[in-house]
Structure formats: C-alpha cells, structure tokens
Amino acid sequence: MDKVGVFLCTGCEIGASLKTDGLEGLAKKNGAVQYAAHPCLCEPAGVATLRCAVESGALDSLVIAACSSRHKQQEFRFDPTKVAVERVSLREQVAWTHPAGHEDTQMQAEDMLRMGIVKAKKMSLAKRLEEALDPTVLVVGGGLAGLEAAKAASAMGHPVVLVEKTAKLGGYLAGVREVTPEVPPYDRLRPSPVVDLEREVRADARIRVLTGTRLLGISGQPGQFSVEVDGSQGREQFKVGAIVQATGARPYDATKLGHLGYGSSPNVITSADLDAMLLKGALARPDGKQPQRIVFIQCAGSRDKAHLEYCSSECCGTSLRQVLAIQEGWPGVECAVVYRDLRSPGQLEHFYRAVQDKGRVMLARGTVEGITGDAALTVSIHESMLGETVDLPADLVVLATGMVPNSADGEAIRQLRDAKKRIEKNESETQVKAAKEMVASLAAHEGTEILNLTYRQGPDLPVLEYGFPDSHYICFPYETRRTGIFAAGAVRAPMDPAQATEDGFGAAMKAVQLISAAGRGEAVHPRAGDVGINDFFLTRCTQCKRCTEECPFGTIDEDAKGTPQYNALRCRRCGICFGACPERIISFPDVSVDAVASQIKAIEVPEEDEEKPRILALMCENDALPALDDAALRRATWNSWVRVIPVRCLGQVNLVWVGEALSRGIDGVILLGCKRGDDYQCHYIQGSQLAHKRLENLQETLTRLALEKERVLVAELGRDEMARIPALLDEFAGTLEEIGPNPLKGF
Ligand code: SF4
Ligand code: SF4
Numbered sequence: 001m002d003k004v005g006v007f008l009c010t011g012c013e014i015g016a017s018l019k020t021d022g023l024e025g026l027a028k029k030n031g032a033v034q035y036a037a038h039p040c041l042c043e044p045a046g047v048a049t050l051r052c053a054v055e056s057g058a059l060d061s062l063v064i065a066a067c068s069s070r071h072k073q074q075e076f077r078f079d080p081t082k083v084a085v086e087r088v089s090l091r092e093q094v095a096w097t098h099p100a101g102h103e104d105t106q107m108q109a110e111d112m113l114r115m116g117i118v119k120a121k122k123m124s125l126a127k128r129l130e131e132a133l134d135p136t137v138l139v140v141g142g143g144l145a146g147l148e149a150a151k152a153a154s155a156m157g158h159p160v161v162l163v164e165k166t167a168k169l170g171g172y173l174a175g176v177r178e179v180t181p182e183v184p185p186y187d188r189l190r191p192s193p194v195v196d197l198e199r200e201v202r203a204d205a206r207i208r209v210l211t212g213t214r215l216l217g218i219s220g221q222p223g224q225f226s227v228e229v230d231g232s233q234g235r236e237q238f239k240v241g242a243i244v245q246a247t248g249a250r251p252y253d254a255t256k257l258g259h260l261g262y263g264s265s266p267n268v269i270t271s272a273d274l275d276a277m278l279l280k281g282a283l284a285r286p287d288g289k290q291p292q293r294i295v296f297i298q299c300a301g302s303r304d305k306a307h308l309e310y311c312s313s314e315c316c317g318t319s320l321r322q323v324l325a326i327q328e329g330w331p332g333v334e335c336a337v338v339y340r341d342l343r344s345p346g347q348l349e350h351f352y353r354a355v356q357d358k359g360r361v362m363l364a365r366g367t368v369e370g371i372t373g374d375a376a377l378t379v380s381i382h383e384s385m386l387g388e389t390v391d392l393p394a395d396l397v398v399l400a401t402g403m404v405p406n407s408a409d410g411e412a413i414r415q416l417r418d419a420k421k422r423i424e425k426n427e428s429e430t431q432v433k434a435a436k437e438m439v440a441s442l443a444a445h446e447g448t449e450i451l452n453l454t455y456r457q458g459p460d461l462p463v464l465e466y467g468f469p470d471s472h473y474i475c476f477p478y479e480t481r482r483t484g485i486f487a488a489g490a491v492r493a494p495m496d497p498a499q500a501t502e503d504g505f506g507a508a509m510k511a512v513q514l515i516s517a518a519g520r521g522e523a524v525h526p527r528a529g530d531v532g533i534n535d536f537f538l539t540r541c542t543q544c545k546r547c548t549e550e551c552p553f554g555t556i557d558e559d560a561k562g563t564p565q566y567n568a569l570r571c572r573r574c575g576i577c578f579g580a581c582p583e584r585i586i587s588f589p590d591v592s593v594d595a596v597a598s599q600i601k602a603i604e605v606p607e608e609d610e611e612k613p614r615i616l617a618l619m620c621e622n623d624a625l626p627a628l629d630d631a632a633l634r635r636a637t638w639n640s641w642v643r644v645i646p647v648r649c650l651g652q653v654n655l656v657w658v659g660e661a662l663s664r665g666i667d668g669v670i671l672l673g674c675k676r677g678d679d680y681q682c683h684y685i686q687g688s689q690l691a692h693k694r695l696e697n698l699q700e701t702l703t704r705l706a707l708e709k710e711r712v713l714v715a716e717l718g719r720d721e722m723a724r725i726p727a728l729l730d731e732f733a734g735t736l737e738e739i740g741p742n743p744l745k746g747f
Contacts, residue, residue: 001061001084004120005034005053006113009041009066009090017095018109026110027063030117030602034059042072050076054083061120065113067091068629069646080531084123084590088116092632093644104612104640107604111643114602122595126532129521129568133223134239136161137511139246140215140451141406143171144497145489146246147197148504149511153244154206156512161240162201163229164211169201170194171248175272177279178325179497180317186347187354189321193497218243219454221569222484223518241518242484242511245461245469246504247450249403249490252301252308260300260399261371267291268371268397270300271318278322283330287375291333291396294326295379297368298339302402310466312402313494316343319400320355327358336362336392338381348496366390371397405467405491407460408448414458416442453482457554461485465678468493472683476525478507481685483524483553483570486510523573526622526683527648533568534577537585547577547586550651552685574684575652579694584656593654596645600657603643605665608741613641613667615733618653621646622683623719624672630722638726639733641667649673650714651687655698658712662705665745668736670729671695671714681718688716708739 006027010020015037024035034053038046041064053059061084064076069087078085090109098105137153139146142164150162168174171194178189201207213231220226223241251272254262261268266286277283285291296319301307316339323335342363344352355361366384371377379392419438422431453459461469461480469480469487477493478486488507489500514524523530536547543562555570556577564577578586584593606612619625625646631638647653650673658669674681676688692714702709713735715728 001121001123002033003058003060004032004063004117005036005059005061006032006063006065006117007041007050007053008035008037009039009046009064010037011040012067012091013095013100014066014090015039017098017100017105018090019101019106023110023113026113027117030114031121032063032117041066042075047075050078054078059083060125061086061123063088063113063116063120065090065116068093068625068632070626070629080126080589081128082125084120084125086116086120086123088112089629089644092629096632096635097637098640102640107612108640108643111603114604115599115643115645118598118602119591119595122592122598124589126589128531129533131223131518131521131569133515133519134225134241135159135515136238136240137508137515138163138225138227138240138243140243141171141246141248141489141491142166142169142209142211143246143248143489143500144173144194144197145248145500145504145507146171146244147194147201148501149244149246149488149508150201150207151197151204152505152508153512154204156508158206158512158515160207161227161238162207162209163213163215164209165214167212169198169209169211172250173497175279176275178321180321180348181351182498182501184347184350185354186350189324193501215450215452217452217454221567222514223569225484241515242486243451244486244488244504244507244511245451245480245491246487246489246507247406247491249405249494252312252402252404254300254399254401256307257300257399257401259370260297260368261377261397262399264371265374265377265397267375267377267395268399270399270401271296271315271322272401274322274398278325278329281329283326283333285396289395290330293334293394294336294396294398295377295392295394296323296335296337296398296400297379298337298342298400300399300401303340308402308404308466310402310494311343313343313345314496315400315402317348317351317496319398320344320348320352322398323361324355324358327360331360334360334362336364336394338364338366338368338379338392340365340367345496346498364390364392403490403494405463405469406450407463407467407469407491408450409445409463409467410453410458410460411462412442412445413449413460416445451485453554455482455554456548456557457551461487470685472685474681475683478503478510479525481552481554483555483572484511484514484518518569523571525572527573530573532573532589534566534571534573535587535589536564536566537587538563540583540585542583544582546580546582550580550690551577552687572684573648574687575648576684576687576690579652579654579690581654584654593656596654596657597660599645600660600666601664603664603666605745608745613733613736613741614665615639615642615729615736616657616661616666616669617642617644617729618647618650618657618669618671619644620650620673620687621648623674623681624717624725627717627719627722627725631726634722636722636726638729641733642729649682649684649687650691651682651684653691653694655694658695658698659701662702662707662711662742663744663747665742665747667742668711668713668732670732671712672717672725672728673714675716675718706743710735710739711742
C-alpha cells in the first residue's frame with residue numbers, strides 16, 4: 001500500500017506519556033502520506049476524521065496508534081476490501097505500562113509506530129470470496145443428537161438430509177423405554193425422547209431421511225460439499241453446505257470384563273441387556289425366573305487403565321434410572337449399586353437423591369474384588385465404607401458398561417492406505433517390510449470409514465486418544481479438525497440424553513452459522529469475520545509438502561506432483577502453513593513473512609555501549625496478547641526493551657523471523673503461546689506444539705552463529721495468566737542481561 005495515513009490518539013494517557021511533537025515527522029519520514037493526532041479517536045468526531053480520510057480516496061491504509069486491537073473494534077472497523085488497517089497498541093503497551101516521559105518509553109512508542117507503518121505498507125486489500133453455496137445440512141447418524149440436529153437445522157430454515165446406516169432411526173435410545181429426567185423436580189423417568197422426535201423429523205417436509213444408507217464419499221469444502229450415498233434408493237449425489245456427525249456410541253465390549261464375572265454366569269448381564277428387558281416390560285433372568293436381589297456394578301470398564309481410561313459419564317445415571325424402573329415395576333425386588341464414585345452431573349444430583357429417598361436401594365461405595373457363583377452369585381467388595389471386605393448376595397448382576405464412540409480414526413486410515421500404496425510401489429525391500437508392519441499394526445482400522453472424505457489428510461475426522469473426534473474442548477466444543485464438519489452427541493464426548501439433545505441443537509446452530517459465514521466469504525472461529533484468504537505463490541513452490549502435512553484442518557490437498565491445492569473455505573486462517581513454508585511463499589492480505597521481517601527491521605537496535613538491549617516478543621493473539629492487555633488494564637509494568645508482534649498462532653511463526661531478529665542484534669526472542677500436548681489449549685490445535693518442534697531445529701543455527709540457546713524461549717501461558725506475563729518478560733530480560741549483549745549487534 002502506498003497511501004498510508006497515521007492517526008494518533010492522545011487520549012487514555014497516551015498524550016501525557018509521550019512527546020508527540022516529533023511523531024508526525026517520524027511518520028512522514030517512514031512513508032506516511034497523512035498524519036493526524038486526535039484527543040479521543042474513538043469518539044464520533046475522531047471516527048469521522050478516519051472515515052473522511054478513507055472516503056476522500058487519499059488513503060488505502062490506516063495506522064491507528066491508540067488502544068489495543070482488541071478494543072474499539074466497532075469504531076475502527078473498515079471494509080478490508082477497501083482499506084487496510086493496522087492497530088498500534090500505544091495505550092496498553094506503552095502509556096499504561098511504562099513511565100511517562102521516560103526516554104525508553106519514547107523509544108518504545110517510536111519503534112512501535114515505525115513497525116505499524118512498515119506493516120501497513122506491506123499489506124494488501126482483501127478480496128471477498130463470492131461463491132455459490134448450498135444451504136443444506138447433512139446429518140450423519142439418526143440417533144438422539146442426529147434427530148435433534150436435523151430438527152433444529154430445519155427449524156432455522158435449512159434443508160436437511162439425514163443419513164442413517166441402519167434401517168431404523170433412534171439409535172441406542174430406540175431400544176430404551178425411559179430415560180433420566182430433564183426437568184424439575186428431576187424425580188421421575190420420562191419416555192425415551194426419540195419416539196416423538198422421529199415422528200417430528202419424518203413429518204418435516206424440509207428433512208429428507210435416508211435410512212439403510214452409507215456414505216460413499218464427501219468431497220469439496222464448506223458450503224460446497226459434494227456427497228455420494230448408496231442405499232435402498234440406489235446411488236445418488238447431492239450438495240450440502242455443512243455436516244453434523246452424530247454417529248453416537250456403543251456399549252463397551254463386555255466380553256472383555258471377565259474379571260467382573262461376564263461370561264462365567266448367564267446371570268451377569270450388561271445395562272444394555274437390562275434395557276432390552278425393561279423395554280419389553282419384563283424382568284427375568286435367562287432361566288426365566290424373576291430376580292429378587294440385583295446388584296449393579298458401576299464403572300464396568302470405565303476409569304480403568306486396562307479398558308476405558310475415561311469416565312463414560314452417563315452409566316451412573318443409567319443404573320439409577322434402571323433401579324427406579326425396577327422399584328416402580330417390581331416393588332419387591334431389592335437393588336444395590338456398587339460404585340467407586342456415583343457421578344450425577346448437573347441436575348442429576350436431584351434424581352440421585354430421589355432414587356435414594358424411594359428406599360429399597362443400597363448405594364454401596366467400594367471396589368469389586370470378584371464375582372463368584374452361578375445361579376446364586378456373590379459380589380465381594382473391598383475398600384468399602386465399612387472398611388472391610390463385604391460379600392453381597394445377588395441373583396442378577398448388572399454391569400454398567402461404558403461407552404465407546406462410533407468414530408473412525410481418519411489419520412490411522414490414511415496411514416494404512418499410504419502403507420498399502422508403498423507395498424504396491426515395491427520400491428525397496430526395506431520399505432515394503434516397514435509398510436507391511438504398518439499395515440499389520442493398523443489392521444483394526446480396515447473398512448471403518450464413516451464419512452469417506454476425499455481429503456489428502458485422511459477420509460475421516462482425526463480423533464483424540466480415546467477415539468473422540470478432536471475439538472477445542474474449552475472454546476469450540478462442536479468444531480472438529482475439519483472445517484464445516486461438526487461432531488455432536490456421544491461420538492463427541494460421553495454424555496447422557498439431555499446433553500445429547502443440547503449437543504444436537506448446538507451443532508446444528510454451528511452448521512447454520514458456518515453456511516452463513518461462508519456465504520459472506522468470512523472465516524468462522526476464532527477469526528470470525530476475517531475475509532482475507534491465503535495466497536500461495538506457487539511458481540516458487542518446491543512441493544516439499546510441509547504445508548499440506550502441517551495444516552491442522554486438512555485445508556490443502558495436493559495434485560499428482562505434490563503441488564498444494566488450497567481450499568479456501570476449509571481454511572481457518574491460522575497461518576500454520578505460513579510458518580511451515582521454507583520458501584516463504586504463503587501470505588495473507590494483512591500479513592506476510594516479508595511484512596513481519598520488515599517490522600523486525602524497523603526496531604532500532606541501540607549500540608552495545610548504550611546498554612539498551614532489545615527483545616522481540618511474538619505473541620499469540622488468542623491467549624498471550626489478551627493476557628498482556630489485561631495486565632496493562634491493571635497497570636502492571638514490564639521491561640521496556642520488549643517489542644511485541646502479535647501472531648495468529650505460534651504456528652504462524654516462520655523461523656526466518658527469529659533468524660532476522662538475532663542477526664540484526666536483537667538480544668533475545670520470546671514466543672508466548674498456549675499450552676501444548678494432549679490437553680492443549682491452542683485454538684488451532686497444534687500450533688504451539690509445532691512452534692516448539694520447529695524451534696528445536698533452530699538450536700543448530702544458534703550454535704552455528706555462536707549464540708547462546710537461552711536467547712530464544714518459547715513459553716506456555718493461559719489466557720487468565722495476566723499476572724504471570726509481565727514476570728515472564730522480566731525474567732527473560734534478566735536472563736539476557738546475565739548472558740550479555742548479542743555479539744552480532746552492529747554487524
Ligand atoms: S492458514 Fe491454517 S487452516 Fe489455512 S491452509 Fe494454512 S494451515 Fe491450513
Ligand atoms: S510449504 Fe511452501 S514450498 Fe512447501 S509445498 Fe507448501 S507452498 Fe510449496
């Protein structure tokens with residue numbers, strides 16, 4: 001951009017903190033064609049000054065030197081297809097946090113202004129995507145969450161196609177007579193909700209139900225998915241805009257629970273077996289006799305390292321409702337529930353008390369040591385509340401088995417397919433041997449595809465360790481690692497019917513929101529409203545595949561030669577590909593590798609004898625930067641050597657920037673981002689993880705340049721750690737002071 005206007009706000013203590021007289025000269029010297037200072041830029045008169053300047057056509061980009069970009073977004077919002085905007089956070093990073101009138105404070109503000117202007121000059125205008133989109137929502141799975149999602153999407157005016165692989169709708173709950181209560185006083189069972197829901201869905205003219213139907217393939221991108229199915233109606237293809245996967249869960253395989261007596265006596269059954277009995281209005285052992293003493297065993301397979309490590313969440317509720325159904329239908333039958341912890345999340349606590357109050361149930365805490373006998377069973381419990389081993393007689397034992405998601409591991413299937421291709425290629429004996437081993441280790445994933453995506457990164461959603469499709473568990477529970485595909489119900493996380501109902505509704509809302517955002521050419525979460533898309537300068541692409549492999553959202557496919565094929569509507573704008581590309585040929589309209597490198601060059605690095613070191617802080621805009629802003633709001637202070645450049649994600653950091661900073665004499669570089677690992681907090685899943693990995697490779701470069709490894713630090717920080725962030729910056733400054741100035745200063 002060559003028509004940069006700089007607008008300085010002198011309100012909110014900025015004017016009192018700085019000598020503003022020389023800033024106009026600085027702005028003009030660095031290429032600004034217009035400069036204005038205003039006592040309160042966000043008030044109507046200030047905003048009018050900005051709008052006037054833009055509408056006059058004299059400017060194509062604005063540098064707003066005022067508050068943080070996280071504030072006053074309405075006031076300083078301009079159409080990014082008409083004008084580029086760069087915000088310089090003088091209020092939070094200078095005026096509120098550093099001593100007024102101090103030489104270092106002034107130097108900091110001047111650096112920041114130069115950095116803002118150079119960035120604005122390197123920006124370009126965004127082009128809004130204008131694509132024809134299909135408003136249809138595809139729901140995969142006809143259980144409770146799927147039915148609810150279909151009903152909700154239709155109620156929001158969207159056509160829906162509901163695909164169910166079996167011949168019936170209703171999922172697991174079609175085989176259940178009653179479920180736990182959902183409304184106060186939470187003391188009585190309610191009929192299985194899927195009966196009414198199925199009736200409503202089938203009667204809804206906007207919903208097309210395809211039972212006994214398999215997905216043969218899904219290609220394309222949000223708003224433009226192309227779906228092929230095969231069912232009783234034959235093969236057909238149609239378009240959809242978004243997808244909700246609600247394929248539910250299945251009970252854990254009880255044949256693996258021999259230690260709890262399953263298989264050793266026909267009178268040890270599962271909660272699913274008991275549900276089937278209760279549906280028929282019967283309560284009988286396999287020999288036809290009515291049981292008189294039933295013992296329920298909780299956590300059968302759940303919270304057990306040898307089986308399912310997680311809590312299945314709803315099995316305690318299931319046992320309680322089965323106890324209540326037995327108390328009401330067969331009042332003479334005694335029930336006991338043996339548990340380690342009886343978990344009744346949310347309002348189910350009331351239900352738990354109601355079941356307890358109705359009497360004739362013994363709720364016994366303890367660990368099951370063994371189950372012996374056949375017709376007359378004995379359940380031995382230790383670590384009980386009585387502090388000794390207790391034997392409970394039973395003539396029927398019900399194992400409250402956990403739930404296993406009905407998902408497919410997209411990543412594992414991709415690896416399996418790749419290994420098979422390597423065997424076919426038969427390139428070398430060693431390779432074929434390794435590929436065969438891979439095929440053997442992944443054999444369990446053969447034929448497990450559900451969505452059959454044509455994505456380069458695999459045909460199904462990637463899953464977490466326990467098979468639940470990955471999502472950001474704190475901020476974006478329904479989103480998966482494939483944009484436009486949402487997970488809902490028990491396939492997403494263990495849950496009870498009330499939660500599954502909410503989940504179906506929530507995922508439908510996200511699907512509808514996505515279609516609407518895609519129609520405006522905008523990204524969804526977390527950069528909601530961003531219209532800028534990636535630009536790949538492919539003539540310089542070396543087909544290294546780093547971008548295709550590292551994109552966490554499967555956005556980029558490849559052609560036969562390995563050249564990236566970018567699907568803009570799948571992109572979340574995280575910039576991880578941008579950080580990965582060794583050729584530095586990926587950019588967004590508002591940021592490029594070159595733009596940030598130029599910002600780094602715009603930092604004035606004082607000579608060594610001036611004893612004014614410089615620190616570059618690359619901060620994630622989702623957690624670290626908001627934490628820094630909050631620290632500023634509390635008037636915290638931190639070392640004035642720090643110069644902050646916000647990034648979309650630490651995964652966006654291209655190592656070139658670190659090299660550039662150090663070779664220019666900047667004394668240290670700190671990267672501040674989210675927690676990585678299995679309980680990651682990264683909004684883009686693996687950005688923080690990738691930053692750590694890439695920086696490990698940087699150590700070799702540091703050694704080559706004879707620089708200490710302590711000069712580069714990656715720190716993990718939570719959004720709420722506003723008290724820690726100034727301390728982290730100060731500690732890093734202390735370390736740099738100890739190791740001394742960067743020896744490359746002045747070269
Ligand atoms: S910006 Fe992020 S989501 Fe988009 S292509 Fe790059 S890595 Fe993938
Ligand atoms: S990372 Fe860069 S060079 Fe490598 S394939 Fe992607 S665009 Fe091409």
